[in-house]
Amino acid sequence: MKNKFQRYISYTAVIIMLIWHAVLSAQQQQPQRFPRPEFEGGYVFPERQYPDQRGPIWEYVDVAVLVIALSITSWMVIKKRSRKGILLMSVFSLAYFGFYRQGCICAIGSVQNISLALFSKDYAIPLSVLMFFMVPLLFALLFGRVFCASVCPMGAIQELTGFRQVRVPVWLNSTLSAIPFVYLGLAVLFSATGSDFIICRYDPFVGIFRREAPYTMVIFGSLLLITGIFVNRPYCRYLCPHGVLQRIFSSFSVRHLKISPDECKSCRLCESGCPYDAILRSDAVREDEQVSKPFNGSLPYLLIVPVLAAGLGILMYNLSPVLSGASADVRLAREIKLERDKGIKATSKAATAFLESGKTEDSLYAEEARITGRFRKGAPWVGIFLGLSLGIGLFRFTIRNIRTEYEPDRGRCYSCGKCFKFCPVKAKTQ
């Protein structure tokens, strides 16, 4: 009897284990509370169509439209000198890139995708986004800011609504013009660390293009448009981060819009023609003026550039813990740490969800340290960029520029062509 039991015990154990395994594996599967029905009438499951994105061909259509629009605008600005043509292109861009493509895909925001793709090994961008970043800058290097003139939908909507022209005092204009540099620096920093895309979040006109948006966005956009009626192009001048790149590239442009179709007579008529103060006055050497050697006396001021770069680099490095708060993971880690230290129960939705998710706090803190480390590495470079731009901007005040004719400031000129009609010189017929 005992032998018999011993003989079967191993079999029994195996069977029990098999049943146990079956129960366990059944539990791990998706809970199928109700069995799949067995249809007798020949019912077939309906085929569900999952709609795809717009096909990739359309992205290249967008790129082609961009290149064609830029080419036509360059031709209008430099060869035809037609303000009407530029306005017509604005209407087209506003309709196509604005209302039809709804403000996305956009060159202004693409700088974030580029910087994230450059600094994150897991994120890559399609060719069309790369083209939307590169092509406008390439055109800026060749022909000036023709993209701003009438291809950018944000520029176009402001160009078409700028009815009056109120001059902004020079000191205010120059001070406010520093904002885009900071905006660009922060946008690149936040996107390179994978924390946030601030250009998209605070885009003022995308709500108008889509005709739906959070009310804050609508109010911000409308206020900018109303301001733009009097102070033309407020977004381009005092906010647009892509404009900074355009400004830098355009200052070295190969060809650029000219105010006068022929020889400038320095008649001063165009002085009041530019609402952006982008006309550099003719400033020839007077009879009694002794022009010293170039850079003579201004070289010591060049020292301000490295000093400012170093100072702002150090400042940004010290600010990096504050800036890293832009990342949701860092905020969550700090919240959890604070709650742990003070012995408070989780209050926010994110913290509750984290505590329920079963992830360890150490992994969260490690992630926080990783992101903060990236901010530590990136922030000083943003500071150096800001210091260099500010330093070079200040240093340029010390240089005596000799100009024998009125010419546009290549960095600030939007190539909008408003000054054409103020010039009394007619082009020589060939």
Added chain:
Amino acid sequence: MESKEDKFSTRREFVKTAGRLAAIIPLAAIPVVLSKKEKVRGYVWQIDPMKCTACEQCRTNCIMTPSAVKCTNANPMCGYCDFCPGYLRQGAKKYSTAAEDQLCPTGAITRRFVEEPYFEYTIDEKLCDGCSKCVKGCGDFGNGSLYLQIMHNLCQNCNQCAIARKCPSDAVIRVPASRPYIRKDEGAENRAKVARMMKVRPPFHKWDFPPDIELSQSC
């Protein structure tokens, strides 16, 4: 005077040429650096149904109104129940198609008799606003065949999805555009692949996807 002006103009020309070179070098370098990466059609946002807790954030946080998030029914998983916990309001008097008995606030679920005792449920996407009430009902009391997906004909593919920022369970993730849906009713093999993708992914990255995993093009 002449020579001085010449000096000025040559200096200006020099600065300009140097600036042009300095501008074109990074511009040329960016595509070279980026081309070393794998070729992708980009990424799109999608809801991982395994992580979704049907918290109703999708309805209000999407920049689109109504939301680009829609409910979808995985028919092979559906029990075709007469008493559907995703279709009927809890405590409904009758199992009927009357509006007061329906759970869906917009009446987006249509019920069709197949054969005794089975009913087919389909979602009218034009009416659905992604409130996920039915998803919760089906998940809590049914087979969990109703689940939320971001519909890519409506999604604007924002750089930072407004829902992802608010999603408490990090269920809104970036997926490769070549495989834009995470379907519950796919074959077991595909589902295992999805599960493996989810497992390998580091926990807090909303876009990190291991590039080495070969994704099937089946959907």
